[in-house]
Amino acid sequence: MSLLKYKNPNQDGYYGEFGGAFVPEMLYPNVSELQEKYIEIIESEEFQKEFRNLLKDYVGRATPLYFAKNLSEKYNSQIYLKREDLNHTGAHKINNALGQVLLAKKLGKKRIIAETGAGQHGVATATACALMNLECIVYMGEIDIARQAPNVARMKMLGANIIPATSGSKTLKDAVNEALRDWINNATTTHYIIGSVVGPHPFPDLVARFQSVISEEIKWQLKEKIGRENPDYVIACVGGGSNAAGTFYHFVEEKNVKLIAAEAGGFGLDSGKSAATTFLGTLGVLHGSKSIVMQTKEGQVIEPHSISAGLDYPGIGPFHANLFKQNRAEFFSITDDEALQSAFELTKIEGIIPALESAHALAVFGKKKFNENDVVVVCLSGRGDKDMETYLQYL
Template sequence: MIKEEQSKSFHPDNHGFYGPFGGAYIPEMLIPNIENLRNNYLKIINSESFKKEFKALLEDYAGRPTPLYYASKLSEQYDCNLWLKREDLTHTGSHKINNTIGQILLAREMGKKRIIAETGAGQHGVATATVCALAGLKCIVYMGETDIERQAPNVARMKMLGAEVRTAMSGSRTLKDATNEAIRDWIANPLDTYYLIGSVVGPHPYPDLVARLQSIISEETKQQFRDKTDKEFPDYVVACVGGGSNAAGSFYHFLDHPQVKLIGAEAAGLGLSSGQTAATIALGETGVIHGSMTYLMQTDDGQITEPYSISAGLDYPGIGPLHAWLSKSGRARYLSVTDQEALDAALLLTRQEGIIPALESAHAVAAINQLDLNPQDNLVVTISGRGDKDMNTYMNRLNLL
């Protein structure tokens, strides 16, 4: 049974549970690693030395704060006041750098010398390789064969930065399978290795750790919106959701303010009934994936269903436990967006505002069409990444050749 005080909270309890979701369902060999991290992460990230270095790197290295841009043409298109939080303008081109800077400082403080990571779209892999180069640490990134083929520019960037990219060949050869391989590596190398997880997934304390590091997005948004509008809060905050890190960061400082409507956009792929989708909130049931209890897409006998999305970063059969709880509690609403709707939204944003978004971010823009908006509404949409990595897909699907 969910405790009454927990049912009112959108932050994890001491065991890492958001309502019934979360926890740490891990192999025995990983318990010492997770316990070490759990016992130290808050002490380290709340220390004055960490906060000072983290803030300096976010500003001087990553390029924060990112702008909150009023999109006048899209505002007219959607008949509302539309603001874009420009995470695509950070160093490496996405929000992922916020989390990797924080975690590399944490790994260094814990004495780890070898960093492993998983990646789908490649943005987390690039961000991890970047901070490993900065810190002088060995970097190994696991990536599915399918994603390696469709995200070749990011693979090249990782290798140029000195990372070793290891191919995941099992299953659908996408993000889920890369995560499986990273966890196997961590089991085999528990002493010197730090697993730098890229989203609000995995065993506690990773969902909370990543959400805290990404919360800089909503921290800036809140202040920037006040400065630009003299209003306390926007009416809506919208972000795409795969595992859910950019959405967690975008929502974080608005979680306890119910007047702000929180909207997540997940990948419907070819449609909810097509069998080729990654819409976990719409289709998933409770189960355990990669160390936490959450919603995941699975068969009647509990086998994980292979996900599909045109967007490599949303191609995941689960969801972070925070988002599972936000959905179940009714605090956030999650909308399903098809490949074609995302492509149409990407082209609209590009031609109306001169901003080419990542395919992940295009799902968030497309979700606006499903909202019942008033002309006075203020809507913030997080553009989580830039579209450079997706140009091959755009060229092929939008007939740009």
């Protein structure tokens, strides 16, 4: 397989054997419209100018690439943190939310729906809708609403209508189910902003393109700092995988850059309480695309678990499933305890409180040895404000 196939899906939305668009008949018009128009719209000069100006003046990009001196000394390598936590709204999610709201306006949609787990995508979508004066409905699992109270309050303040998902595990996958039902019932007026590189084609590609600004910046920032564009390693946490797709995007064709993905191991791979999809999943269809899914032999989805609401998902995006299948990326399973330890470690030695999602990426340093001269870039996908209640339980 050529490296180009890692980055971009084929015309049917497949990354190797993963992807596609498996949607109910009533959604075909919407999905087809997106497939036909998204590239032309988002690559137009007018769209790019408006989008880039918003990223710069509203979001606060470029986000810093910070040399973590103390962390580097501890793990005997050259560690840089891509500070997506410093974006407006506190995470990488705003990159995609703004892009998709702009796209929705170009398509003439007046109503926006979204799903959210940790709440960061919900906050980002509510923020973009407030800016663009669009109606915003956010579906969120009942359990996630309880454990992410600060983000729920922010969404309400921004004018979003939050609808709890009360079925199944009452977490992210159930919020996606409810959002898809809404889209089926309101197909002509509504655009569904999927927050990760999951769902039917073209969403995985669309989200990856909007998030690719992360790796685009890393290349020129690293060039400024050390005289070369490419690190030796790039690390990111993966649930569905939007921050990882954006962080990997401009490096997947660079053979000398090693990619590392950190999945949520929960209580451990053998515990029955995990969300480490590449370790526990099999080929299946979930939320509109063929990928690796945690499921029974009969195809029933197995409820995932993670201390991190944003990684609490029983699947993985087709972009990442292909990287895994082709051995282009190395995957690690990080337990709840390992993520917590890494979060407290970063806080104490660098003065940065990370989101629990990002802490999974940081925990790779406890599992893999790097050389002294290795340049390692970690995507710090979000800040820990939203997770303070959880952190306080372990102080």
